[in-house]
Amino acid sequence: MTNRTSDFEFQSVLLQSERIDKEVELRDIVSDLEIFEHLDKPYLTGKLLLIDNENLLQDGDFLGGERITVSIKTFREDTKSVNKTFYIANIVQTEKVQDNVQTIVVTLIED
Secondary structure: OOOOOOOEEEEEEEEEOOOOOOOEEOHHHEEEEEEEEOOOOOOEEEEEEEEEOOOHHHHHOOOOOOEEEEEEEEOOOOOOOEEEEEEEEEEEEEEEEEOOEEEEEEEEEEO
């Protein structure tokens, strides 16, 4: 039996921005993703927690509006991955964990 903390795994978490030349794969630095469905809103919202050890926040020039495409799959073999596109609404919190590591919490709005 495998020791897992979730029934899902990230296939991909891509960051796309007009200010960045190429897509950035964030899958390895994503710690948590919460997705919320609201009865009064026709779209999903969410929060994404990143463990940034490569100065992504400073080098990426986050202003909001960057696109995050998430691909999630269950561990069952007979299922397909689910793809959702979100936009970064704002950066909620940043916290320095070590000299070269910080956590970043961003809010997301579905495309």
